[in-house]
Amino acid sequence: xxxxxxxxxxxxxxxxxxxxxxxxxxxxxxxxxxxxxxxxxxxxxxxxxxxxxxxxxxxxxxxxxxxxxxxxxxxxxxxxxxxxxxxxxxxxxxxxxxxxxxxxxxxxxxxxxxxxxx
Amino acid sequence: xxxxxxxxxxxxxxxxxxxxxxxxxxxxxxxxxxxxxxxxxxxxxxxxxxxxxxxxxxxxxxxxxxxxxxxxxxxxxxxxxxxxxxxxxxxxxxxxxxxxxxxxxxxxxxxxxxxxxxxxxxxxxxxxxxxxxxxxxxxxxxxxxxxxxxxxxxxxxxxxxxxxxxxxxxxxxxxxxxxxxxxxxxxxxxxxxxxxxxxxxxxxxxxxxxxxxxxxxxxxxxxxxxxxxxxxxxxxxxxxxxxxxxxxxxx
Ligand code: SF4
Ligand code: FES
Numbered sequence: 001x002x003x004x005x006x007x008x009x010x011x012x013x014x015x016x017x018x019x020x021x022x023x024x025x026x027x028x029x030x031x032x033x034x035x036x037x038x039x040x041x042x043x044x045x046x047x048x049x050x051x052x053x054x055x056x057x058x059x060x061x062x063x064x065x066x067x068x069x070x071x072x073x074x075x076x077x078x079x080x081x082x083x084x085x086x087x088x089x090x091x092x093x094x095x096x097x098x099x100x101x102x103x104x105x106x107x108x109x110x111x112x113x114x115x116x117x118x
Numbered sequence: 119x120x121x122x123x124x125x126x127x128x129x130x131x132x133x134x135x136x137x138x139x140x141x142x143x144x145x146x147x148x149x150x151x152x153x154x155x156x157x158x159x160x161x162x163x164x165x166x167x168x169x170x171x172x173x174x175x176x177x178x179x180x181x182x183x184x185x186x187x188x189x190x191x192x193x194x195x196x197x198x199x200x201x202x203x204x205x206x207x208x209x210x211x212x213x214x215x216x217x218x219x220x221x222x223x224x225x226x227x228x229x230x231x232x233x234x235x236x237x238x239x240x241x242x243x244x245x246x247x248x249x250x251x252x253x254x255x256x257x258x259x260x261x262x263x264x265x266x267x268x269x270x271x272x273x274x275x276x277x278x279x280x281x282x283x284x285x286x287x288x289x290x291x292x293x294x295x296x297x298x299x300x301x302x303x304x305x306x307x308x309x310x311x312x313x314x315x316x317x318x319x320x321x322x323x324x325x326x327x328x329x330x331x332x333x334x335x336x337x338x339x340x341x342x343x344x345x346x347x348x349x350x351x352x353x354x355x356x357x358x359x360x361x362x363x364x365x366x367x368x369x
Binding site for chain 1: 315318320324327357358
């Protein structure tokens with residue numbers, strides 16, 4: 001029997017799910033509600049200068065990349081197996097679209113973050 | 119009150135290979151009392167209305183696992199399901215989904231049996247012991263690791279519930295993977311490496327997409343979805359660490 005390569009996708013899926021569960025709602029609240037409505041945080045919390053500073057910092061880069069990439073891989077796997085459960089049999093096409101999308105998103109995010117010089 | 123006779127309509131999906139091109143519904147009116155199971159309803163049909171109706175049963179007490187059928191489209195043990203819960207409506211009974219119908223309510227379990235054998239569903243001793251050395255001891259904690267998974271009665275309800283098995287019959291399926299876990303998790307057993315070659319394949323744990331309906335329909339609380347999920351974790355750890363653990367890279 002051939003060993004499955006599924007652990008790669010499943011691990012990314014699991015890591016993304018864990019991260020999403022831990023900080024997803026908080027991120028939505030902070031970036032989508034609190035800051036725009038001027039609650040709790042200072043109004044300039046997400047100003048260009050602050051966000052640029054975050055993405056110039058290595059820890060900041062890793063954080064942003066983790067959020068973007070792992071969320072994407074989580075979604076890709078979820079959508080892929082959901083389509084499978086519903087009987088969409090174009091397996092290769094679905095895989096290429098889902099995982100290819102997550103891969104492209106990861107590469108673009110990583111490249112962009114690397115290009116932001118301090 | 120319990121004994122006043124009521125009549126319930128039971129629709130049975132008939133399939134007699136010698137005369138039916140495809141399965142057809144047939145309706146029977148069955149007098150019943152509140153203590154009668156669906157199995158007893160079908161037995162009434164065979165005894166008094168139509169002796170050609172075929173189905174499997176044995177223990178009548180949710181132990182033998184042979185009376186599984188789709189009851190109103192849900193996989194259930196017919197001896198553990200009661201007619202009163204469907205009255206005054208009617209109910210439909212048919213052979214378990216995802217398995218070939220042999221005749222009427224009887225499915226062909228060949229695939230299930232083959233898979234069951236393939237996982238070596240017995241203890242492969244970790245260390246050989248002579249009689250003089252006595253029995254293999256196990257603590258209650260060690261027993262707890264597998265006990266729940268040892269309650270499986272091979273009723274195949276979870277196979278009728280599993281969309282993955284329905285899509286791809288190569289998938290080993292919930293009940294048997296849970297049983298594989300039952301032996302792998304036994305402190306006396308040393309057969310993990312042999313069994314996990316299948317477990318770590320697409321046909322093994324990875325064929326599961328965590329739908330969880332298997333655990334919902336299981337009449338014995340086995341929770342196959344949980345067994346499979348635990349093993350996905352083990353399999354993933356093994357996948358990434360196999361090159362640094364001795365003997366791990368050969369598969
Ligand atoms: S796991 Fe449960 S539903 Fe599946 S075969 Fe065993 S007893 Fe039946
Ligand atoms: S007759 Fe044995 S489980 Fe139902």
